[in-house]
Amino acid sequence: MYANHPPDTPPEHNDTNAMPVFQDDDDLSIISNHTGNTNNKNNPTDHEVEVNLTNLNNKKRKPASRRGSFSSNEVFLKNNSTNNITIDINEKSLSNDSDKDDKVVIRPVNDEDDLSVIITFNQGISPFIIILTFVASISGFMFGYDTGYISSALVSINKDLSNRILSYGDKEIITAATSLGALISAIFAGTAADMFGRKPCIMFSNILFLIGAIVQITSHRFWQMAAGRLVMGFGVGIGSLIAPLFISEIAPKMIRGRLTVINSLWLTGGQLIAYGIGAGLNHVHNGWRILVGLSLIPTVLQFCLFFFLPDTPRYYVLKGDYEKAKAVLRKSYTNASDEVIEKKIHELAALNKSIPGKNRPARVWNSIKELHTVPSNFRALIIACGLQAIQQFTGWNSLMYFSGTIFETVGFSNSTAVSIIVSGTNFIFTLVAFFAIDKIGRRSILLIGLPGMTVALTICSIAFHFIGIKFEGNDAHVAHEGFSAWGIVIIVFIILFAAFYALGIGTVPWQQSELFPTNVRGIGTSYATATNWAGSLVIASTFLTMLQNITPTGTFAFFAGISALSFVFCYFCYPELSGLELEEVQTILKDGFNIKASRQLAKKRKQQVAEAADLHDIKLEPTEEIIED
Numbered sequence: 001m002y003a004n005h006p007p008d009t010p011p012e013h014n015d016t017n018a019m020p021v022f023q024d025d026d027d028l029s030i031i032s033n034h035t036g037n038t039n040n041k042n043n044p045t046d047h048e049v050e051v052n053l054t055n056l057n058n059k060k061r062k063p064a065s066r067r068g069s070f071s072s073n074e075v076f077l078k079n080n081s082t083n084n085i086t087i088d089i090n091e092k093s094l095s096n097d098s099d100k101d102d103k104v105v106i107r108p109v110n111d112e113d114d115l116s117v118i119i120t121f122n123q124g125i126s127p128f129i130i131i132l133t134f135v136a137s138i139s140g141f142m143f144g145y146d147t148g149y150i151s152s153a154l155v156s157i158n159k160d161l162s163n164r165i166l167s168y169g170d171k172e173i174i175t176a177a178t179s180l181g182a183l184i185s186a187i188f189a190g191t192a193a194d195m196f197g198r199k200p201c202i203m204f205s206n207i208l209f210l211i212g213a214i215v216q217i218t219s220h221r222f223w224q225m226a227a228g229r230l231v232m233g234f235g236v237g238i239g240s241l242i243a244p245l246f247i248s249e250i251a252p253k254m255i256r257g258r259l260t261v262i263n264s265l266w267l268t269g270g271q272l273i274a275y276g277i278g279a280g281l282n283h284v285h286n287g288w289r290i291l292v293g294l295s296l297i298p299t300v301l302q303f304c305l306f307f308f309l310p311d312t313p314r315y316y317v318l319k320g321d322y323e324k325a326k327a328v329l330r331k332s333y334t335n336a337s338d339e340v341i342e343k344k345i346h347e348l349a350a351l352n353k354s355i356p357g358k359n360r361p362a363r364v365w366n367s368i369k370e371l372h373t374v375p376s377n378f379r380a381l382i383i384a385c386g387l388q389a390i391q392q393f394t395g396w397n398s399l400m401y402f403s404g405t406i407f408e409t410v411g412f413s414n415s416t417a418v419s420i421i422v423s424g425t426n427f428i429f430t431l432v433a434f435f436a437i438d439k440i441g442r443r444s445i446l447l448i449g450l451p452g453m454t455v456a457l458t459i460c461s462i463a464f465h466f467i468g469i470k471f472e473g474n475d476a477h478v479a480h481e482g483f484s485a486w487g488i489v490i491i492v493f494i495i496l497f498a499a500f501y502a503l504g505i506g507t508v509p510w511q512q513s514e515l516f517p518t519n520v521r522g523i524g525t526s527y528a529t530a531t532n533w534a535g536s537l538v539i540a541s542t543f544l545t546m547l548q549n550i551t552p553t554g555t556f557a558f559f560a561g562i563s564a565l566s567f568v569f570c571y572f573c574y575p576e577l578s579g580l581e582l583e584e585v586q587t588i589l590k591d592g593f594n595i596k597a598s599r600q601l602a603k604k605r606k607q608q609v610a611e612a613a614d615l616h617d618i619k620l621e622p623t624e625e626i627i628e629d
């Protein structure tokens, strides 16, 4: 809502780039020029532009239309009287076809994370943001480590619990208890984060991790172990929701995707490390207790570090603690002037008022209502829950949990090593996603990943048919014993499946916070995270039954089918959000999924950043693409 340029003082440009000012009857003024003309470098002068104004805030549609000629590269929007304006910009004289029917609708800022609108363009990431990101993403590590160690622990537990070999059902309960705990806590975590703060919730999850681990380490009975896993699950659920939320609230826009993927990197890294250590401790007496005990290190570390770190500025503003919010912003954006910080705080405070309700419970209730009744929120919910469901129902976790068993049945004696290769691939391709998510874009990596997964799963399904594998009871029978060519095919394509999965659907759903505006972010991400854990619970507990009842061929064909359908869902419903301002996300989802508009807008934002970088003016100028009050 604020730029560093006072409203009446347009930024300095040379004459050919002078910007027209339109004065509307409603005291709306627009200073506009359009990026489209960057494609028309031979004729950098005038374009005729028609600007249509619609004042939505007054609930009366009052279109006004003005024409003007101008030529510079930015769109400036200045709004003196209202919070909601739709601007249609039609360029009449662009030579470039793709931009001819450009219709960009931009709505004024309505979300606190537009912090990036003001500051992101101006300076790189500060060490303080890096520290906050890394400490928050220890939750990702806990998520990965705690879901990863259980398969090795179950092998080495032997008769240590209740003096008996664990039955298959016992193992399922111990494994599923964490997912169940995570599902339960995820339902409440988003609301708790709004009520008590993000940081206290993360620290509370540390306490749950601690209690859960101690209960497990000291357990000699099966039920105590299951209870410990459940408590630990409560912690996992909270951490899995809050860490990405925390990071997205402190991240500058152009690298928001990447910073959130750091959490996923810790997650997949945690799984890999758990597999590695688990393999090493497999034959050590009580090795599983050491494996669980090691999880105490990161959780205690995160708890201690958070004593010295703040919450997000957004949360402080929500609480009315403006001084703390300012202090965090100052440390995060060291080059930003006090004036910019001050304005940002005002902006956040103004946005906070937009959450209706006299007290917190009333606001929570209103958020729930708004999530379902406001079309853009509901679309965000469909996307967020849809992606999390796809992540789980395409079968990755069942492979994670049972890959050892599968590899043994197709003739690999060193199945642990192969499992480590599979989860290593998951980690490495999460790293690839880290580099791709802001540059290539979230939508693009999803649309590359899902077909890749479909092909890999289909080939595995066919290979299983030729291997002639059958699951009966807890045993697997293979028609042709020993190592075979089809066995190699299965390994290779499971590894490829892991790569395509990690590149797209394994990573992108955790960007969920950016889909929702402030007033429904907590509750919206709760729904999505709970969907994730519900899916994980269902798939992990039905996978072996599926192998038995519909054969491995049928099971893999089923996952391939879901992947193919998911591609269709993402193709039609998931807009490109990389580089977009958060308020633009809401605009995109306002009257549909608007895939085309999102792609055009994302492309423009990237061009603008690239141009600004060429001109070396990226560092000290706040972004000029700001909607002002």
Ligand SMILES: O[C@H]1[C@H](O)[C@@H](O)[C@H](O)[C@@H](O)[C@H]1O
Pocket: 147, 264, 267, 268, 271, 391, 397, 400, 426, 506, 507, 510, 532, 536
């Ligand atoms: O994004 C993560 C990641 O892909 C993990 O490997 C998987 O185990 C989790 O379920 C998922 O949420």
